[in-house]
Ligand SMILES: Nc1ncnc2c1ncn2[C@@H]1O[C@H](COP(=O)(O)OP(=O)(O)OP(=O)(O)O)[C@@H](O)[C@H]1O
């Protein structure tokens with residue numbers, strides 16, 4: 001049992017970190033693969049609400065790959081990936097939007113509200129937050145999109161009033177068309193547009209692994225200049241590719257720090273922000 005005095009000491013230990021991050025924007029991308037366990041989800045929700053109450057501005061972007069795949073299966077729609085991107089025809093796009101905006105987004109909003117935060121769910125269509133186009137060179141994959149422009153207006157209005165925005169990675173195309181965008185890309189574009197201090201990508205692995213499947217091979221710091229060679233030699237593959245690319249993009253866009261953390265470790269966000277524990281992988285300039 002922690003004594004009251006020990007509790008006070010722990011809180012005071014966090015003071016320098018709280019002071020440093022007061023008023024700063026932190027974009028947290030919550031990956032679909034790390035969302036399955038509800039006890040761990042609760043810990044993620046607690047971390048985000050705590051960040052808000054100590055004066056930070058957390059912005060949540062979520063994925064949802066596994067849930068989309070499950071729903072497509074239930075509906076008898078087959079799904080295929082090319083280079084980690086889901087082939088998204090019109091019918092698939094409809095399901096992607098329904099699952100992300102209607103289900104996952106609102107589950108996260110409700111989870112944050114339960115913890116005493118006030119969250120507001122948005123898709124990229126709300127307030128024209130995310131304008132999107134077909135991903136260049138990938139038109140054959142259907143409605144796979146890329147961010148064309150971020151309109152931060154709606155987010156500024158919401159965060160000023162103390163709400164926590166929760167964003168589904170759906171882009172608004174012309175004439176009401178929806179685009180399916182990788183949530184990592186949305187998170188880095190938002191972090192850049194909002195001049196965020198930090199980008200945190202929560203996923204279902206301990207970080208970037210030098211030997212796939214060997215959890216003891218975590219790379220704690222990866223330099224941006226090393227990323228390409230890691231991808232070329234196949235060490236970084238699949239869903240990890242957009243993550244590291246997005247960290248590099250965010251760093252180039254002026255974001256100070258980018259992290260890939262294990263969303264399955266309880267309170268990994270707090271460990272990263274409020275302690276000197278070196279958890280996950282950090283992608284750094286250089
Ligand atoms: N070098 C690597 N180190 C760690 N994971 C890797 C590596 N290369 C590939 N991966 C894969 O990347 C996956 C994480 O990306 P994935 O897209 O599956 O999850 P996510 O982005 O967290 O969720 P979502 O796509 O639903 O938002 C890991 O589960 C792992 O299989």
Ligand SMILES: [Mg+2]
Pocket residue numbers: 031063065184239
């Ligand atoms: Mg992914």
